[in-house]
Amino acid sequence: MTTLSNHVPDPRLVTAFAQHRDSPFHRVNPWTKVALTGAFVVTVTVADSLAVLAGSYAATLAVYGVAGLAYRRLAGWYTLPALFVVSVAGPLAFLEPGTAVGGSLSTPVGDLSVTWTGLTLFAELAFRSLTVVTFTLAAVATTRYAHVAAVLGRLLPRPVDQIALLTYRFTFVMIETLEDLLKAALSRGASLSEFWSNRRLYARLLGTTMLTAVERSERLVVSMEARGYDGTVTPSGDAGRPPARELVAVAVVYATVVAYALAVYGVVP
Numbered sequence: 001m002t003t004l005s006n007h008v009p010d011p012r013l014v015t016a017f018a019q020h021r022d023s024p025f026h027r028v029n030p031w032t033k034v035a036l037t038g039a040f041v042v043t044v045t046v047a048d049s050l051a052v053l054a055g056s057y058a059a060t061l062a063v064y065g066v067a068g069l070a071y072r073r074l075a076g077w078y079t080l081p082a083l084f085v086v087s088v089a090g091p092l093a094f095l096e097p098g099t100a101v102g103g104s105l106s107t108p109v110g111d112l113s114v115t116w117t118g119l120t121l122f123a124e125l126a127f128r129s130l131t132v133v134t135f136t137l138a139a140v141a142t143t144r145y146a147h148v149a150a151v152l153g154r155l156l157p158r159p160v161d162q163i164a165l166l167t168y169r170f171t172f173v174m175i176e177t178l179e180d181l182l183k184a185a186l187s188r189g190a191s192l193s194e195f196w197s198n199r200r201l202y203a204r205l206l207g208t209t210m211l212t213a214v215e216r217s218e219r220l221v222v223s224m225e226a227r228g229y230d231g232t233v234t235p236s237g238d239a240g241r242p243p244a245r246e247l248v249a250v251a252v253v254y255a256t257v258v259a260y261a262l263a264v265y266g267v268v269p
Contacts (some may be wrong), residue, residue: 009077009137011171017069017141018148025067025138029242030147033139034155035250039257040135044128046261050120053127060134067138074134081133082126089125093118150239162232170217177212181205 018026040056047053064074093114101114140148148168153161185201221229242250 023068026142030239032246064138089122
């Protein structure tokens with residue numbers, strides 16, 4: 001799974017960062033992290049300036065570094081957000097009217113060119129997406145599972161919280177199943193270097209993973225029921241209340257966001 005974890009956050013690695021590392025951001029209360037995540041989401045939503053969006057992204061990168069997480073892995077984990085940005089904002093770079101950047105590309109439907117307005121829109125969407133992704137990764141990778149479970153148990157209604165907790169735990173079973181299948185395929189001389197030429201092998205691996213996971217989940221449910229499971233997973237941890245200094249910091253952050261929204265739009269969106 002090394003190749004996969006280079007491009008998709010490995011929940012085992014993220015959990016290991018949260019459980020076994022220590023940093024100033026690890027010691028921040030989980031409820032404070034939830035509040036700050038909401039503040040960043042609101043900021044990138046109401047921001048209409050590329051400079052503000054770039055500043056928000058720089059702030060999340062600074063938090064990521066303070067958390068003691070590796071920037072090298074973050075670059076690989078940007079693969080999925082980057083695909084989203086390119087697929088959504090990529091065409092806008094060509095379709096937005098404005099001053100062209102460089103020459104134009106001749107196509108059967110006419111000349112296409114990247115404009116400065118299109119580039120600005122592309123950069124804005126990239127900063128919006130990467131800001132939220134970066135801070136969320138930093139928050140999850142610095143919060144122990146017991147605290148995550150406690151927060152989910154308080155925020156989500158039943159049975160959504162139970163589904164979220166069981167899905168998180170079962171993710172590790174899915175990963176182990178997929179690892180076993182990949183090792184078996186590679187030991188038999190399979191090549192996974194190119195997706196299209198090996199699409200049938202990928203389809204078989206995915207299908208077998210799902211079927212095996214369903215079988216293992218059924219055995220897991222029987223095992224849990226034998227141990228007294230009644231449909232409720234009770235979180236064993238308690239996130240506690242944020243200290244006063246963190247409450248003040250969160251209040252200042254939200255006040256700044258509201259003041260910015262008032263200055264730009266006249267009313268809070």
